Amino acid sequence: MILYAYGIFKQLDDLEQLHDQKLLVFEVAFASAFLIIVLVRYFYMSRFETFLGAREPVPRAHKYLAKTVHLSMYACLALLPLTGLAIAGLFTQGVEDGFLMEMALGLHGFAADLSYALIAIHIVAAIYSRLKGEGVWTSMVPLWKERGTEQNALATTLTSLENKAVQMVKDLIPTKKD
Numbered sequence: 001m002i003l004y005a006y007g008i009f010k011q012l013d014d015l016e017q018l019h020d021q022k023l024l025v026f027e028v029a030f031a032s033a034f035l036i037i038v039l040v041r042y043f044y045m046s047r048f049e050t051f052l053g054a055r056e057p058v059p060r061a062h063k064y065l066a067k068t069v070h071l072s073m074y075a076c077l078a079l080l081p082l083t084g085l086a087i088a089g090l091f092t093q094g095v096e097d098g099f100l101m102e103m104a105l106g107l108h109g110f111a112a113d114l115s116y117a118l119i120a121i122h123i124v125a126a127i128y129s130r131l132k133g134e135g136v137w138t139s140m141v142p143l144w145k146e147r148g149t150e151q152n153a154l155a156t157t158l159t160s161l162e163n164k165a166v167q168m169v170k171d172l173i174p175t176k177k178d
Helices: 002-009 015-019 021-045 060-092 099-132 136-140 153-172
Strands: none
Touching: 002 021, 015 021, 015 060, 021 060, 060 099, 060 153, 099 136, 099 153
């Protein structure tokens, strides 16, 4: 998370900055380290169930949504350094504009924008789970620990709305019995 934030805040303003050889080497080293960390984390985390800390059964739709968001986040977080390395590689070969550079820059920008959205979705989902007291939050974050499934009005309302939404989706999907 710290490396991601650092990468966002230190991003280059202009491709011309890569003429500074020290900066170019740093960018390549940073992207390489970031990519290795993302890959190691992905392969480590893929060994565990998505809702590891849940105290209640998790609807199948939630599992699919969570896995989709997680896989998409990892894809974006891997695509950022990969496209950054492609940009650096093209730049060192003298390609500073044209189709290939525009593709690399466009894909890099798309991955960054999509990563913002996916991280926001992940944070909202984590807070939603925390408000319901499902146990997932406590398995991810060492602060604001859950004591059990919440029985407050907000948690009850959220659970009811969620169950209705899941049932509506289930009703839309034909089953083999139909």
